Structures are given as C-alpha cells and as structure tokens.
Amino acid sequence: MKVGVNLINFGPSAKPENLRRWATLTEDLGYHLLMTSGHVAMTPDVQARFPAPFYEPLSTLGWLAGVTRNIAIGATVIILPYRNPLEIARAFANIDQLSGGRCILGVGVGWAQQEFEALGIPFNKRGAISSEYLAVIKQAWTEEKSSFDGEFIQFSNVHNAPLPAQKPHPPIWVGGGSDAALRRTVRYGDGWHPIRPKLAEFRDVDIPRLQRIADEEQMPMPQLCPRIRLRLMDSPMPEDTRHMGEGTIDQAKADMAALAELGCPH
Numbered sequence: 001m002k003v004g005v006n007l008i009n010f011g012p013s014a015k016p017e018n019l020r021r022w023a024t025l026t027e028d029l030g031y032h033l034l035m036t037s038g039h040v041a042m043t044p045d046v047q048a049r050f051p052a053p054f055y056e057p058l059s060t061l062g063w064l065a066g067v068t069r070n071i072a073i074g075a076t077v078i079i080l081p082y083r084n085p086l087e088i089a090r091a092f093a094n095i096d097q098l099s100g101g102r103c104i105l106g107v108g109v110g111w112a113q114q115e116f117e118a119l120g121i122p123f124n125k126r127g128a129i130s131s132e133y134l135a136v137i138k139q140a141w142t143e144e145k146s147s148f149d150g151e152f153i154q155f156s157n158v159h160n161a162p163l164p165a166q167k168p169h170p171p172i173w174v175g176g177g178s179d180a181a182l183r184r185t186v187r188y189g190d191g192w193h194p195i196r197p198k199l200a201e202f203r204d205v206d207i208p209r210l211q212r213i214a215d216e217e218q219m220p221m222p223q224l225c226p227r228i229r230l231r232l233m234d235s236p237m238p239e240d241t242r243h244m245g246e247g248t249i250d251q252a253k254a255d256m257a258a259l260a261e262l263g264c265p266h
Contacts, residue, residue, distance in 0.1 A: 001260045004033030006076060006227065007064075009055040019055065023068055033072035033104065033266065035227075036060050040082045043114035058091045065099035074104030076193065076227055077175045081110060081126045082119055085133035086158060089140035093164045101165035106193050107134065108175040127180055128152070134172070134188035141169035173225050177206070179213065186214045191223035191266070196243045199258055202226065207262070225266040228255065 005026045008014065026034050038057040039046050046054075057075050064073045073095070078088065088105075096103035109126045110116065116123040132150045139146045140160045147156040164170050174181065174189035185192045192210055194202070207224065214221045228245035230252060237247040244255040 001256070001264055002032035002072075002266045003256075004035055004072070004266065005031050007034050007036050007060075009036045009057065009060050010039075010050045010053065012051070014053055014055055019060070020067055023064055023071075027068050027071040031071065033074060034064065034068065035074050035076040035104070035106065036064075038075050038078040038082075039112070039115065040079070041115045041118040043112060043118050045112045045114045058088075058095075061095050061103070062091075062098065065095050065102070068099075068102075070102070072102045072104055073099060074171075074173075075106045077106040077108040077173070079110040079115075080107050080130040080133045081116070081121050085136035085153060086140060086155070088133070089137040089160070092137075092170060093141060093160070093162060096164040096166055096170050097162050099165075101170075103164070103166070103170045104173060105137075105170055106173040106175065107189075109181070125152075127184070131184050131188065134174075134184070138169060138172070138188065174222075179209070182210050182213050183217065185210070185222050186217045186219045189222055191225035193225050193227060195227045196229055196245075197226050198242070199244050199255060200239075202244070203258070203262060223266070224259075224262060224264040226259065226264065 007019065007022060009019065023034055036057040039050055039054055042052050042054055057078060061073055092103055092105050109130045113123045129152050132152050136148050136153060139148065141164050144161055145157055145159050148154060171190045172188065173191040173193035174185035175193045175195060177194055194206065197206065211221055229243065231246045232249060232252065233247055236251060245252055
C-alpha cells in the first residue's frame with residue numbers, strides 16, 4: 001500500500017520556501033505521493049476552512065513537477081465545475097509529461113456555494129457538470145483530436161497533444177460519498193477517494209455500496225484510495241466515534257493495517 005501526504009498549500013505558513021521544504025522532506029522520507037488542495041475564489045465560506053494565502057493547485061503542481069524527483073503528485077481535489085475541462089485536461093497532461101508520468105487527478109463536485117456564485121457557475125448543476133467534464137477529460141487524454149457535443153460544453157476538432165505520459169491516462173480519483181458520486185466514480189474514475197471515513201462504515205457499508213453500483217453499471221470495481229486525517233493523541237478514542245487516523249499511534253497503525261487488508265492501493 002502506498003502512502004501520501006496532503007501538502008498544505010494554504011494558510012499563514014504557505015510560503016514558497018516552506019512548500020519546497022515540505023515537498024523535499026516528504027520525498028526524502030520515502031512517501032509515495034504528495035497532493036495539493038484546490039480552490040479558486042477565496043469567498044467567505046472557503047476562507048473559513050482554508051485561510052489565505054491559497055496557492056492555486058494547477059500552477060503549484062507544475063512547480064512541484066520541477067522541485068521533486070520521483071514522488072507522485074496530484075490533487076485532493078480539483079473542483080471540476082470551476083474550470084473548462086479542456087483546460088484541466090491540458091494542464092494535467094502537461095504536468096504528467098513534465099513530471100515523467102507522476103500525476104494523479106483527484107476530483108470533486110465542490111461544496112462552497114459562494115465560490116460557485118463568484119465564478120458564475122450554477123451550484124445545483126455541479127454534479128451533472130462534473131460527470132460531463134470527466135468524459136471530456138478522458139477523451140482529451142486519449143485522442144489526438146477530439147470533438148464533444150454535451151449539455152454544458154461543445155467543441156469540434158480540438159488538438160490535444162501532448163497527451164499524458166501515463167497510458168491510457170493518469171489515474172482519476174473521484175471524491176464524494178453520495179450514490180451519485182459513487183456512480184460517477186464507477187463510470188469515469190479509476191479510484192474512489194472518500195475523505196475522513198470511519199473504518200466500520202467504510203468496510204461494512206460504503207465498499208459494498210460501491211460494489212453494488214459497479215455491478216449495476218457492469219463496470220469494474222474502482223480502487224479504494226481514501227484520505228484520512230492523522231490526528232494523534234495520548235489517550236485512545238472510542239472506536240464508534242472516531243475517524244480513521246485519529247487517536248493513539250496504535251490506533252492509527254491499526255487503521256493502516258485494516259486499509260491494507262481491504263486492498264487499498266493508496
């Protein structure tokens with residue numbers, strides 16, 4: 001099982017020299033991947049959780065491709081509706097080429113309604129937009145020239161070179177916990193990327209639900225690539241209330257062993 005670190009690309013300590021040191025330390029310690037967070041407009045709802053300054057993920061990932069050597073780099077997560085999917089496809093294809101095939105695209109539909117309003121994007125359409133954009137991105141990553149006629153985007157004869165270095169394309173991790181998000185994962189993603197799951201619910205409810213949806217869609221079961229928050233304490237936390245990664249070192253180690261046993265590759 002590969003283990004990564006969420007690069008904190010926001011807040012008072014987010015400075016170029018600190019980001020570089022954190023990236024170097026993460027790689028030198030032997031972690032396998034380094035992931036950035038993604039927002040565009042720092043509206044009050046975003047600012048409450050992600051204080052400024054905020055280093056935008058696409059440009060930050062392009063920079064990380066040059067300051068790292070072997071570690072995988074990616075997003076946890078890009079909010080799909082915020083950008084034209086052709087821009088996302090080209091940016092990540094370029095980053096994948098510049099990094100020598102080390103890129104992971106983690107995506108989500110978004111939650112910050114004020115940010116959607118600032119960007120002029122309909123909040124209530126974010127799920128449908130995300131699904132259509134994923135179809136565009138996968139097409140742009142696998143075809144030298146593509147056309148698309150959808151509800152939210154239409155284009156003809158767009159040249160996509162350079163295609164990504166990874167074949168058939170870089171891994172796509174899809175976040176979200178609703179049935180719609182899981183169905184989006186099965187249809188368009190390579191991995192499911194839930195955030196802060198609880199072990200029992202993840203093992204006994206969520207994974208069977210994802211398998212059921214994959215069976216309904218007659219598609220392969222996506223990989224399990226959860227993101228957990230490491231929050232270590234001196235005393236154990238109750239098992240029925242804690243999220244994975246929380247509690248004592250022994251509890252966190254048991255969580256990692258459980259994830260490995262469940263077959264999580266990341």
